[in-house]
Amino acid sequence: MIDRMSNLPDEVAHNILAFLDITDLTRFGCVSKRCRELYLSTPSLDFDGFSDANTSTCSRRLMLLSSLDRFLLLHCAVNKIQRFRICWNNLLSEENPCFIEDVRFRVITWIHNAVRCKVEVLEVDVSVFEVRSYFLPSSVFLCGSLRSLLLSSLDLILKAPSLASSCNLECLKLEFVDIEDDKGFFKWISCSCKCIKELHLYHVFGIEQVIIESPSLKSFSFVHHTDSDLFPYLLLSISEKAQLFLKPQADDVKILSEVLRSITINRVEALVLNKETTMALLNGVFVPGLLKNVFHLSIHIGSFLDILVPEMVSMFGGTCNLRTLEIKSDPQFLDLKTDCSGFNMGYWRLQNLAFIPHLKEVTIELSNGSNGIELAAYMLEYAQNLKKMVIVHSPQQYSVMRKLNKSKRISSATVVFQEDQQRGNKKQRLR
Template identity: 50%
Template sequence: MEDGRKRKLLATASCQGLASDCLMDRLSELPEEVAHHILSFLEIKDLTCFGCVSKRCRKLYLSTPSLKFDGFFSKQLQRYDERLRLWSYLDNYLFHRWVSRIQRFHFHWVLHSYGSQQILQEDEKFRLDKFICNAIKCNVEVLDIKIKSWGSGAPLPTCVLHSGSLKSLSVYIYGRIIKAPSLASFSNLECLKLEGTVLVDDGLFNWISCSCKCIKELSLKSVSMYNATSSCNVTIESSSLESLCIERLSFIHHLYIAGEKLEQIIIDWRFGFRSDKPHTDKSLGICAPNLNSLNWRGSLMNQPNLGRLECLEEASICLLPSVDEFVYVSEVLSCLSSAKVLTLNKETTMALFKGGSMPLLENVWYLCIHIEGFLDFQVPAMASLLGGMSKLNTLIIKSDSFFRGPKAECCGFNIGYWKLQNAAFIYQLKEVTVELSHGSNGIEFDRYILDHAQNLNKMTIVHSPQQSSAMSELKKSKMASNITLVFQEDQERGPQNRTRRRVV
């Protein structure tokens, strides 16, 4: 019996050996670029295990152009000697693949806190900088650096922005100082993303405008300035830039953006707390004739100059105007006359309704607005806004779940008022979503749509439990039997403040 067991074990081992050899033969037959693509999905720990299998695997391990140095945050790396061994391994790996180009280098690290042992902290920072510089020497093209718990005061290695091989750079190191290269130092960067970093001065913006002739994407989030003055003027002017994102840069007072190829701009610019006075010391200028998408959030300044946006198709305007800035909201929206998709937050919508002069937005086919409720003073302004939208296809009206105003303020306009408007928007509508507030104005608006929207396919009405009986009446107003009519009962809109919805 023992001889039978031995023969079975030998047969099993033989089969496993054949399977392993077969697997290796299949791997060796793959083109190198295919094998490298497969290995690009592995983190460095798994890649290291792969490199120990055979000489062929080791060659692929040392030549793979895409590296992920991540996943080193376990409890096993709390002691300095353990982290030191890891650093030695990482340095040794880059040394052995010295001549092999790195196409993508993904490096995420958590800097350990050694308490009172400041010298250990500084040593690890030094090793981090050395490791980044060694990666740069491998002619890396795409560099993604994310280091947590860094602190402030230390500059980013100068070799990073001086690299001639870099095409994409993403840096997230809180408090890390970045000093711009000289204007004579030209860059091949196509994508630059900075988050949480600190600029020495405004030299980086000048360097981007003058020396980054290939840049297509620029993203600056939560970037501060080390020596910010009371008035910092920032100009970003590029003939190659296609996408720009600026978020939470509080040191900017005057911002000017220019680019013939700019297609997307995202701006989140807040000046602090909302004020009862307009921000006369702030200005925004945009010269982007081919802009396709604009997402603007934050504060509003006097007389923003958005230029001619004849190619604009999508705009999301979520501003926080002060009490005296409602007139500028209308001016901003007038610059968006070519937009086909438009989203407005509640503050922007309410300021627009107070302004009196309604912009002509005749190209809009998708509109999403947020209002306080269907208040009597809002209805004429809403009718004026919708009246100029002859191509409107999708309409979404959001309202506050509970508005603390007298009910009489929401009962002054019935279906007859909307009929008298003879607005062209009603004939192209295909999908409508309306969140009702209290009162009858919103219900009468819904009845008007159901009675007159000839091309309507679907309508969703969000209502309070107290409005359920009125919803039963609306079911009879369906113009065509093929319309999908959905009622959503929202408990938040009633006196019981619960977050449960029931679809009827």
């Protein structure tokens, strides 16, 4: 009897097998001769999903590593690798140094073999080398077939490749790696990566400044490392249609201001500000127009206090392109009896905020008083393009539904009332 997989064309079967990790793929290869052929010829390899039976002891891990070595050598002898993923973070830290040194050698060998097999997508998520850090093989950046590279490892150090080397990378994602020479590395991206479209840096060590000139870059993400007190200097000269995501952890608003002023593109896709940075902006050092190019903004105000509302207006006054707005507050303010209600619908009408007609999605976490409710009602009535509003409230604030019901009749947006998760998960949709 012929199974359904055996009747499928190789290309279709390989697309299905791409969803399997190496353990399940090996089991599939034992079913039949046809399955073994597909198993050995699949262009997508995922070294992940190892069971405890294969990793519980040092000897079992060595056997697993040896079997993976043999499989990769056999595969690379006759096939090209389109996608190769290595994910291994479950080795015990108390393993002896000799064993970890052996793992280091195996993983680097796997990367070399993937490069030899003209890999197009390479993903390395390995953090097991606790004896000392290791350098990524330079052959990776010299691989002409490589289009996408993801590196995630607390032990990995990147050295700047030679500027004379050409690179066809279209997507580069770095997470928790250490860049040895940030100036040289980003100069290499500017000079040698002529095709790069996406660059994402998440909690990367060793960065003091990012200076990039790349007309091909369409998406840039930067999440600041939490252990660093200073937000690196950013100077980007990239595509005007590029999307930019920044998440600074630094509390120094002056640094944030310098960062935003240095950006030379016309669109900041998303800006996420923590409570300290938001409060610093609201406490008198905010520069009008600083956020004029921000399209998606998330701020944390703590509470809708009367004294903070005028400062919020100052911030919003220079924000003319917002499409998505998220205003977070602290749950502890929900139980305060203080009634903050100094700014009603009439106040918000007088502000004539330029971004209101462009808004499409809004999330507001209510604190005490009615200031947040009044702001939500104003947006419902005057944001003509609003598609969805989420109101996060405490169990004691069900009256907001009645308050906003009148505004809801005017708006075509979907309004979702969500009870604060710390006090319950009940949700009710306003109809």
